[in-house]
Amino acid sequence: xxxxxxxxxxxxxxxxxxxxxxxxxxxxxxxxxxxxxxxxxxxxxxxxxxxxxxxxxxxxxxxxxxxxxxxxxxxxxxxxxxxxxxxxxxxxxxxxxxxxxxxxxxxxxxxxxxxxxxxxxxxxxxxxxxxxxxxxxxxxxxxxxxxxxxxxxxxxxxxxxxxxxxxxxxxxxxxxxxxxxxxxxxxxxxxxxxxxxxxxxxxxxxxxxxxxxxxxxxxxxxxxxxxxxxxxxxxxxxxxxxxxxxxxxxxxxxxxxxxxxxxxxxxxxxxxxxxxxxxxxxxxxxxxxxxxxxxxxxxxxxxxxxxxxxxxxxxxxxxxxxxxxxxxxxxxxxxxxxxxxxxxxxxxxxxxxxxxxxxxxxxxxxxxxxxxxxxxxxxxxxxxxxxxxxxxxxxxxxxxxxxxxxxxxxxxxxxxxxxxxxxxxxxxxxxxxxxxxxxxxxxxxxxxxxxxxxxxxxxxxxxxxxxxxxxxxxxxxxxxxxxxxxxxxxxxxxxxxxxxxxxxxxxxxxxxxxxxxxxxxxxxxxxxxxxxxxxxxxxxxxxxxxxxxxxxxxxxxxxxxxxxxxxxxxxxxx
Amino acid sequence: xxxxxxxxxxxxxxxxxxxxxxxxxxxxxxxxxxxxxxxxxxxxxxxxxxxxxxxxxxxxxxxxxxxxxxxxxxxxxxxxxxxxxxxxxxxxxxxxxxxxxxxxxxxxxxxxxxxxxxxxxxxxxxxxxxxxxxxxxxxxxxxxxxxxxxxxxxxxxxxxxxxxxxxxxxxxxxxxxxxxxxxxxxxxxxxxxxxxxxxxxxxxxxxxxxxxxxxxxxxxxxxxxxxxxxxxxxxxxxxxxxxxxxxxxxxxxxxxxxxxxxxxxxxxxxxxxxxxxxxxxxxxxxxxxxxxxxxxxxxxxxxxxxxxxxxxxxxxxxxxxxxxxxxxxxxxxxxxxxxxxxxxxxxxxxxxxxxxxxxxxxxxxxxxxxxxxxxxxxxxxxx
Numbered sequence: 012x013x014x015x016x017x018x019x020x021x022x023x024x025x026x027x028x029x030x031x032x033x034x035x036x037x038x039x040x041x042x043x044x045x046x047x048x049x050x051x052x053x054x055x056x057x058x059x060x061x062x063x064x065x066x067x068x069x070x071x072x073x074x075x076x077x078x079x080x081x082x083x084x085x086x087x088x089x090x091x092x093x094x095x096x097x098x099x100x101x102x103x104x105x106x107x108x109x110x111x112x113x114x115x116x117x118x119x120x121x122x123x124x125x126x127x128x129x130x131x132x133x134x135x136x137x138x139x140x141x142x143x144x145x146x147x148x149x150x151x152x153x154x155x156x157x158x159x160x161x162x163x164x165x166x167x168x169x170x171x172x173x174x175x176x177x178x179x180x181x182x183x184x185x186x187x188x189x190x191x192x193x194x195x196x197x198x199x200x201x202x203x204x205x206x207x208x209x210x211x212x213x214x215x216x217x218x219x220x221x222x223x224x225x226x227x228x229x230x231x232x233x234x235x236x237x238x239x240x241x242x243x244x245x246x247x248x249x250x251x252x253x254x255x256x257x258x259x260x261x262x263x264x265x266x267x268x269x270x271x272x273x274x275x276x277x278x279x280x281x282x283x284x285x286x287x288x289x290x291x292x293x294x295x296x297x298x299x300x301x302x303x304x305x306x307x308x309x310x311x312x313x314x315x316x317x318x319x320x321x322x323x324x325x326x327x328x329x330x331x332x333x334x335x336x337x338x339x340x341x342x343x344x345x346x347x348x349x350x351x352x353x354x355x356x357x358x359x360x361x362x363x364x365x366x367x368x369x370x371x372x373x374x375x376x377x378x379x380x381x382x383x384x385x386x387x388x389x390x391x392x393x394x395x396x397x398x399x400x401x402x403x404x405x406x407x408x409x410x411x412x413x414x415x416x417x418x419x420x421x422x423x424x425x426x427x428x429x430x431x432x433x434x435x436x437x438x439x440x441x442x443x444x445x446x447x448x449x450x451x452x453x454x455x456x457x458x459x460x461x462x463x464x465x466x467x468x469x470x471x472x473x474x475x476x477x478x479x480x481x482x483x484x485x486x487x488x489x490x491x492x493x494x495x496x497x498x499x500x501x502x503x504x505x506x507x508x509x510x511x512x513x514x515x516x517x518x519x520x521x522x523x524x525x526x527x528x529x530x531x532x533x534x535x536x537x538x539x540x541x542x543x544x545x546x547x548x549x550x551x552x553x554x555x556x557x558x559x560x561x562x563x564x565x566x567x568x569x570x571x572x573x574x575x576x577x578x579x580x581x582x583x584x585x
Numbered sequence: 586x587x588x589x590x591x592x593x594x595x596x597x598x599x600x601x602x603x604x605x606x607x608x609x610x611x612x613x614x615x616x617x618x619x620x621x622x623x624x625x626x627x628x629x630x631x632x633x634x635x636x637x638x639x640x641x642x643x644x645x646x647x648x649x650x651x652x653x654x655x656x657x658x659x660x661x662x663x664x665x666x667x668x669x670x671x672x673x674x675x676x677x678x679x680x681x682x683x684x685x686x687x688x689x690x691x692x693x694x695x696x697x698x699x700x701x702x703x704x705x706x707x708x709x710x711x712x713x714x715x716x717x718x719x720x721x722x723x724x725x726x727x728x729x730x731x732x733x734x735x736x737x738x739x740x741x742x743x744x745x746x747x748x749x750x751x752x753x754x755x756x757x758x759x760x761x762x763x764x765x766x767x768x769x770x771x772x773x774x775x776x777x778x779x780x781x782x783x784x785x786x787x788x789x790x791x792x793x794x795x796x797x798x799x800x801x802x803x804x805x806x807x808x809x810x811x812x813x814x815x816x817x818x819x820x821x822x823x824x825x826x827x828x829x830x831x832x833x834x835x836x837x838x839x840x841x842x843x844x845x846x847x848x849x850x851x852x853x854x855x856x857x858x859x860x861x862x863x864x865x866x867x868x869x870x871x872x873x874x875x876x877x878x879x880x881x882x883x884x885x886x887x888x889x890x891x892x893x894x895x896x897x898x899x900x901x902x903x904x905x906x907x908x909x910x911x912x913x914x915x916x917x918x919x920x921x922x923x924x925x926x927x928x929x930x931x932x933x934x935x936x937x938x939x940x941x942x943x944x945x946x947x948x949x950x951x952x953x954x955x956x957x958x959x960x961x962x963x964x965x966x967x968x
Binding site (some may be wrong): 023024025026027028029030031 | 680681682785786793797
């Protein structure tokens with residue numbers, strides 16, 4: 012046989028120009044990869060249940076509008092939380108076990124600031140016929156109104172004060188939360204068909220019974236009454252209550268302070284009062300009956316206060332106040348000591364017998380906690396000085412007036428929980444059985460996104476698992492440090508109430524978003540695509556799709572191993 | 586231009602002159618100097634092309650095959666355990682008719698471990714379908730790389746040349762470096778039929794029925810057979826261009842020789858000296874160098890050895906259970922030759938042991954005194 016070489020390679024070697032796809036190699040396998048989005052620990056820790064890896068993914072892609080919409084699915088207040096949240100998310104961040112946690116808090120603020128000029132049009136998802144009343148336009152009430160309105164309900168908010176916002180307006184000073192931010196976020200909520208009746212106090216302007224005409228009622232009046240210290244001389248005019256002091260500042264009232272101010276308390280209100288007083292050119296000492304370690308205020312707040320010049324006196328409790336001839340106050344403090352710490356709670360402060368100190372001051376401001384005004388409520392809704400709802404009734408409650416941590420993000424979570432509960436109640440679903448299916452991990456927050464997914468057919472999949480650090484393939488990450496948040500120059504800070512924290516630059520934001528491990532969320536890193544020996548994985552970031560050609564996937568599991576963020580799970584075939 | 590260099594560097598120079606755009610290799614003693622030199626040139630920009638540093642020789646050959654099938658010239662170098670690991674891919678290269686060129690530095694195969702010259706590594710790959718050359722020195726190694734491309738690209742068969750560890754790979758000698766223009770003229774840029782096209786995807790190595798498999802093997806054998814003619818043509822053309830030629834076998838003082846020594850590789854150089862000395866002493870000894878091993882130049886060997894009484898094949902290798910591999914081939918090639926000579930197998934230089942002129946003379950004397958055929962190989966040791 013004579014062989015001639017022509018230009019056709021098929022003549023020399025066999026080549027198939029057909030496809031070998033006809034061989035369904037996928038039938039050989041005994042397991043299949045499944046894309047399973049899981050809950051990140053940060054998301055679990057967030058009382059509002061924000062899908063943090065998802066919004067950071069968009070931020071890393073420069074899609075800040077998408078990032079904002081991701082946050083808005085679970086919380087109406089990214090600009091506010093990005094400034095004043097105590098960010099438990101960062102404590103739970105898996106990356107904290109690797110190097111330093113991701114700057115989630117500052118990134119939330121960045122997403123909000125970067126989109127401040129974008130018009131976000133919120134549209135209700137459906138149209139309902141139910142009317143819901145909300146009492147109190149604080150973070151819980153506004154959140155509840157926001158979600159209920161998105162779910163298609165007619166919402167009427169009754170607010171006793173002349174402006175909405177609650178503690179966000181009256182409690183937090185401008186240097187932490189500028190009013191422009193508050194205004195913008197409330198306006199966004201009120202762009203929904205929500206009726207807001209300000210200056211309407213239940214029990215004064217309308218009776219509680221009149222609320223019964225609504226199909227559902229959410230009570231979120233907050234806790235606005237200062238706790239008294241039972242201190243001799245407490246009623247003196249020069250002794251102010253912390254919340255009232257902050258309200259006057261937040262109402263732009265001109266206040267003049269003398270040289271020295273003593274603030275009593277160790278919580279966030281005490282810190283806000285102390286730092287505000289500092290800005291009114293007074294020297295400030297915070298007196299707290301326990302030690303620094305037991306202070307309930309956010310650590311950042313304490314550090315910032317100290318950095319600005321607030322002095323601290325620990326283990327002292329005021330017992331008596333006298334006015335001196337020079338109009339100054341003489342405050343007598345009982346010295347305290349800590350009782351032995353038991354494991355469950357903070358140690359108690361107990362007096363050291365016979366030991367006292369006396370300090371002179373121009374002002375004394377007490378900030379030792381707030382109580383709920385319950386005067387307008389029927390007895391059956393009150394328990395332990397708080398509101399407690401009666402099961403299976405159309406009355407729901409949340410925020411600082413119920414038994415829960417008093418933080419803005421907890422209030423947002425409570426507003427969302429109430430919105431889901433009220434919607435379920437109005438649709439005739441049993442809220443107790445469905446709430447467990449939209450939990451974000453096991454720390455109590457709920458996902459509105461999960462609720463909406465099953466709402467139409469009242470059929471929800473089981474809640475997602477939380478990704479532990481051990482399931483992150485850290486080989487794919489390089490250690491890096493968090494970007495530090497820029498702050499306004501200290502000398503200038505104390506001359507006004509302008510915002511102290513300046514957030515991130517665009518470059519810092521991009522870097523910070525890129526540090527996210529994206530635990531349990533596909534961020535289209537393409538690892539699975541590159542590692543797949545069969546070439547059967549398709550990724551489409553634009554459509555947020557990850558698909559596998561199961562006719563040709565042999566189930567080798569390489570993609571599951573190569574995924575740095577535990578998004579791919581191998582499932583045994585029956 | 587003449588330069589003083591090692592055999593390894595001579596090979597590297599040849600690869601650069603041949604403008605292979607893809608080199609894929611994995612380092613192994615005693616070949617590493619080739620890899621290093623090419624790497625150096627890649628870093629300095631003198632080498633125009635991609636140097637793939639693969640994780641194994643198996644992958645190096647897989648890379649060469651894939652690149653070759655897109656229609657580009659490729660090169661790899663290896664040795665010993667490396668070529669053993671490459672074995673599976675060597676069959677693929679031949680089966681895919683990929684004209685890959687490879688330099689193999691002959692080193693013994695473990696175990697026991699060692700780095701010394703021995704041809705068993707490449708001879709073990711005898712049946713993989715590669716064209717094989719055995720080179721005597723650095724100059725010949727350089728020239729054979731250039732010739733190898735010219736042959737491989739005509740017959741679509743991969744081609745390897747072997748040079749022995751240290752004796753050739755590391756010894757320095759004067760090497761005449763051809764000019765780039767000369768090489769470009771001798772070896773134009775490759776135009777292969779294997780041009781895989783992403784717009785017309787094809788699947789290589791599909792399952793074929795028995796009849797088709799047989800047909801492709803038959804075709805490959807026909808191509809392989811044509812190498813005996815093409816290699817001679819290429820060598821003649823090379824000689825015209827560069828003034829050096831080697832033939833596929835080289836007869837040395839054979840005209841009146843009664844006893845002929847047969848060698849391959851660097852032992853030939855030593856044998857040239859020994860034979861000259863023996864001739865001075867009146868011994869009618871000749872020498873036949875076998876340069877092309879696959880395809881085996883049966884006809885050329887038959888012609889060269891016609892009418893000889895005895896031949897002694899010196900093998901720096903052993904196929905355990907049989908003997909020297911070149912001797913097996915010689916015996917098979919001569920079996921149909923009329924009045925074919927008695928063919929003796931001598932094992933010398935295995936594991937890199939030194940084959941001195943005295944060793945060669947000892948073999949010549951031994952074979953001269955023998956009258957009876959010997960089936961088994963005869964071990965030549967220094968003692």
